[in-house]
Amino acid sequence: MHTEGEVSAHYSRGDxxxxxxxxxxxxxxxxxxxxxxxxxPYDQFHGRGLEATLEVAALxxxxxxxxxxxxxxGIGGPARWFAQRFGCHVTGIDLTPEFCDVARHLTHLLGxxxxxxxxxxxxxxxxxxDAGFDGAYSMNVSMNIADKGAFYREIHRVLxxxxxxxxxxxxxxxxGELDYPTxxxxxxxxxxxxxxxxxxxxxQSAGFDVIRLHSTLDEARAYGARSRAMVERGxxxxxxxxxxxxxDLAARAIANTARGIHEGRIIPIEVxxxxxx
Ligand SMILES: C[S@@+](CC[C@H](N)C(=O)[O-])C[C@H]1O[C@@H](n2cnc3c(N)ncnc32)[C@H](O)[C@@H]1O
Numbered sequence: 001m002h003t004e005g006e007v008s009a010h011y012s013r014g015d016x017x018x019x020x021x022x023x024x025x026x027x028x029x030x031x032x033x034x035x036x037x038x039x040x041p042y043d044q045f046h047g048r049g050l051e052a053t054l055e056v057a058a059l060x061x062x063x064x065x066x067x068x069x070x071x072x073x074g075i076g077g078p079a080r081w082f083a084q085r086f087g088c089h090v091t092g093i094d095l096t097p098e099f100c101d102v103a104r105h106l107t108h109l110l111g112x113x114x115x116x117x118x119x120x121x122x123x124x125x126x127x128x129x130d131a132g133f134d135g136a137y138s139m140n141v142s143m144n145i146a147d148k149g150a151f152y153r154e155i156h157r158v159l160x161x162x163x164x165x166x167x168x169x170x171x172x173x174x175x176g177e178l179d180y181p182t183x184x185x186x187x188x189x190x191x192x193x194x195x196x197x198x199x200x201x202x203x204q205s206a207g208f209d210v211i212r213l214h215s216t217l218d219e220a221r222a223y224g225a226r227s228r229a230m231v232e233r234g235x236x237x238x239x240x241x242x243x244x245x246x247x248d249l250a251a252r253a254i255a256n257t258a259r260g261i262h263e264g265r266i267i268p269i270e271v272x273x274x275x276x277x
Contacts (some may be wrong), residue, residue: 001044002208002209003146003189003190004095004122006189006190007033007095007096007185007190008095008097008146009095010185010186010190011096011099011245012096012097012098012099013098014028016075016098016099016102016244016245017101017102017105017147017215019244019247020042020102020244020258021074021137022041023042023240023244024038024050024202025187025276027041033088033107033109033241034109035083035110036080036084036110036111038079038276039077039106039110039239040077041236041239041240041241042075042077042240042244043074043075043076043077043080043106044077044078044138044239044241044243045074045077045091045183045242045245046074046078046083046139046140047140047167047170047216047220047223047257047268048216048219048220048223048239048268049238049239049241050077050156050223050239051063051142051189051219051223052139052168052216052270053075053078053081054081055270056078056137056139056166056270057081057085057086057167058067059212059272060135060137060166060235060272061164061165062082062084062086062088062134062135063088064086064087065088065133066086066088066089066134067088067089067090067132067133067134068082068086068088068091068092068133068134068136068137069081069090069128069135069136069137069155069158069159070090070091070092070136070137070138070139071092071093071126071137071138071141072093072094072095072123072124072138072139072142072144073092073093073094073099073100073101073103073118073142073209074092074094074096074098074099074139074142074187074214074272075102075103076092076099076102076103076104076105076106076107076116076118077147078137078139078150078213079092079103079107079116079118080106080107080110080112080116081114083116084112087115088115088134088264089115089116089250090115090116090117091116091117091118091119091128091133092111092116092117092119093118093119093120093121093123093126094118094119094120094121094272095120095121095122095123095144096120097120100118100119100120101234103118104117104118104223106243109254111273112130113133118164122153123138123141123154124147124150124151125150125154126158126189126197128158130156130157130158131157131158131159131160131161132158132160132182133158133159133160134160134163134166135159135162135163135165136158136159136164136165136166136220136229137161137165137166137168137172138153138155138165138166138167138168138169138242139168139169139175139196140168140169140170140184140265141155141169141184142153142167142169142192142246143169143170143184143185143191143192143201144184144185144191144274145192146192146196148192148199148202148206149196149202149206149223152202152203152205152206153206155206155224156206156207156208156275159275160275161276161277162277163273163274163275164272164273164274164275164276165203165208165270165271165272165273165274165275166270166273167191167199167203167269167270167273168216168249168269168270168271168273169199169269169271170184170193170257170264170266170267170268170269171193171194171195171196171199171266171267171268171269172194172195172198172267173265173266173267174264174265175260175263175265175266176195176263176265178191178256178260178265179256179259179260180256181236181246181249181252181253181256182256182260183240183242183245183250183253183254183257184255186249188226190260193266194264196213196215196269197269198271199213199271200213200271203273207276208273208274208275209273209274209275209276210271210272211272211273211274212270212271212272213256213269213270213271214269214270215268215269216268216269216270217261217267217268219268220261220268221262223239223256224261227237227239
């Protein structure tokens, strides 16, 4: 199987919507009338869930006339938050067809279909015109992309000069190789981690000004401790996307990530850039 097919197969089981609906019912939420808040434990599929999306949104400015690109949009939680927060249009692109189907369904239920749309496609070869977007973000996606140079150049191509870009990703630490599965990869074959320094250099080579690159390790540790305390009290953890999407793989994926963070094998980072004029 080629890499993109293997990445997509890692994320897709074919019954995501029925499992999401069952999870919402268990939360006491009508699956046909969920609120954006009720979906947040499930549709924010990255470390620290909604907390991280709010942080990314706080780094940028966008207005109702802006067109924002969500690269690797998953089932669309971040795209819908951006559209609601800024009133902007958001286009999501994602490799996994089932995710785009569920993303469109949820967006329709929330009445945001005039603002937010989803396209199936590869972030390293996007079906979009040059300079069409005013800003872009990508949350926990780059770890699946082998050719980082092509990825950064493609983002650069579709952004207008001066546009912002925020990447949140899991970077490679100095603590050694990770154990798999993780939430983003069943094995090392589809996991392509780079160090923070490599990410910075790659973005600069593609024509971005890297304004701020910072580790969110402390935030990840604090979030993990809060989640564990909730589970020990018999409550549901605040972030349930990995459990929903990966089902039987989830417990090992979560444990491997937590150990990777604890042992310095991985570092969650956020990077704010601007496309040079
Ligand atoms: C961990 S999920 C994050 C989803 C979403 N960004 C979020 O935070 O809710 C990673 C996503 O990246 C997508 N993806 C991985 N490689 C991709 C590629 N080359 N092009 C587009 N999407 C990709 C996967 O299909 C998956 O939806």
